[in-house]
Amino acid sequence: MMSGSNLTVTPNAKSTDVVSETVADSGSPLVTVQTSDAADAALTTINQAEQFAQANLQAQQDMVWWAMLMFFATIATVVITAIGVWFVKRTLDATLSAVEDTEKAANAAIEANAIARETSVKQMRAYVGVASTRNERGQCAWSAQSNLLMKMTVTNFGATPAKFLTSKIRSAIASSVPDLDDTEAWGSPELGVEMTLNPGDHMDRLGSINLLPEEAVPFQTGTLWVYFLIEVEYVDVFDEKQIARQCFGTNFEFLQTGQAITLPDHSKST
Numbered sequence: 001m002m003s004g005s006n007l008t009v010t011p012n013a014k015s016t017d018v019v020s021e022t023v024a025d026s027g028s029p030l031v032t033v034q035t036s037d038a039a040d041a042a043l044t045t046i047n048q049a050e051q052f053a054q055a056n057l058q059a060q061q062d063m064v065w066w067a068m069l070m071f072f073a074t075i076a077t078v079v080i081t082a083i084g085v086w087f088v089k090r091t092l093d094a095t096l097s098a099v100e101d102t103e104k105a106a107n108a109a110i111e112a113n114a115i116a117r118e119t120s121v122k123q124m125r126a127y128v129g130v131a132s133t134r135n136e137r138g139q140c141a142w143s144a145q146s147n148l149l150m151k152m153t154v155t156n157f158g159a160t161p162a163k164f165l166t167s168k169i170r171s172a173i174a175s176s177v178p179d180l181d182d183t184e185a186w187g188s189p190e191l192g193v194e195m196t197l198n199p200g201d202h203m204d205r206l207g208s209i210n211l212l213p214e215e216a217v218p219f220q221t222g223t224l225w226v227y228f229l230i231e232v233e234y235v236d237v238f239d240e241k242q243i244a245r246q247c248f249g250t251n252f253e254f255l256q257t258g259q260a261i262t263l264p265d266h267s268k269s270t
Contacts (some may be wrong), residue, residue, distance in 0.1 A: 019184060021268045022215075035151060040190065049165055051054070052105060065254075066070070069146075071172060072214055077133075085217070121236075121238055121240075123159065124158075124159050124160055124237065125158055125159070125160060125236040125237065125238060125240070126156050126158035126159075126160050126161060126162035126171075126197070126199070126234065126236045126237070126239075126242070127156065127157045128154060128155070128156050128157070128158070128159035128162050128165070128197065128232050128234055128242070128244045128269075129154075129155055129157055129244060129246075129269065130152055130153070130154050130155075130230050130232060130244055130245075130246040131152070131153050131155070131246075131262075132150060132151065132152055132153075132248050132260050132262065133152060134147050139248075139250075139258055139259055139260045140226075140250045140254070140255055140258055140259065140260050141255075141258055142158065142255075144194040147208045147209060148208065148209050148210075148226055148250075148255070149206055149207070149208045149212045150206070150207045150208075150228045150248060150249070150250070150260055151204055151205075151206050152169070152205045152206075152207060152228070152230050152246075153202050153203070153204050153205075154167060154197065154202060154203050154204075154205060154230075154232055154244075155197075155201070155202035156197040156198060156199050156200065156201055156202070157199075157200075157201075158199055158236070159199055160199060160236065160237040161196050161197065161198045161199065161237065162196065162197040162234040162236065162242075163195070163196050163234060163235045163236070163237075164194060164234060164235045165194065165195050165196065165197050165232060165233070165234040166191070166192060166193075166194050166232070166233050166234070167191075167192035167230060167231065167232045167233075168189035168190060168191050168192065168230070168231055169189060169190045169205055169207040169228060169230045169231075170183075170186035170187055170188075170189050170190075170228070170229045170230075170231075171186065171187060171207055171208070171209040171226065171227065171228050171229070172186050172187060172209075172227045172229070173209065173211065173215055173224050173225070173226055173227075174184055174224065174225065174227065175221070175223060175224055175225065176225075176229070177225075177227055177247065177249065180245070180247065186212075186229055190205075190207060190208075192205055195235070198206040205230060207230065209228075219251070219252050219253045221252070222251055222252060223248050224251075225250065225251045226249065226250055226251070227247060227248065227249045227263075228247070228248045228249075228260075229243070229245070229246075229247045229248075230245070230246055230248075231243065231245045232244040232245070243269070243270050244269045244270075245269065246262065246269075247262075248260045248261065248262055248263065249261055249263055249264040
């Protein structure tokens, strides 16, 4: 058994470490170990490799942590973006609904204005009507020149003047009412003077027709009738052109009492 041993390390001139262990009682060396520079270098390399491995492991662990952090950050971004898109959609839907409501309100206002204007026009415009008028000889009579005469009255029943009013009277002898647009069947018009007819005012027009000898017998037997067509054109205060057209007819029987009948199916008024 060894006791009281001392361990000493001394460098030599060739950079070699000498490790000596001596026995205290004898002072003679027991073991001598020498290590070279190559062994130190190998040990240093091993230590450095181990340190690099530790650093690399730490770096990988840090990358994993950052990857998890970025993963959750991405999920949070997606969630926030989805919430933002939802709010934007709600805003767009509300804006679209507001635009539609505004459009409906505007259309309703336009329609209300149109109705109000139309009502105002109907209430304020001129309305001209024509009626056959009885005089002391009735509505129809023979003139001294053997012409058949009919007196017609044009009246403004509206609330405003009828401007630029003109009238024309056509007459025809036929077994039935000619087409109102057949100018040849109605003959040449008797034109009236242009005038302004104020509300409540009226004017009289006299239509006349001369029966030819060959027409006298058919007229007296009731085969032929005499028709008068009066057409009045005028402009109302809204600068709209209006037309009033009325047709009257009489035969020999009616003429005995000076009567004429109104033919509403052959009339027109705007």
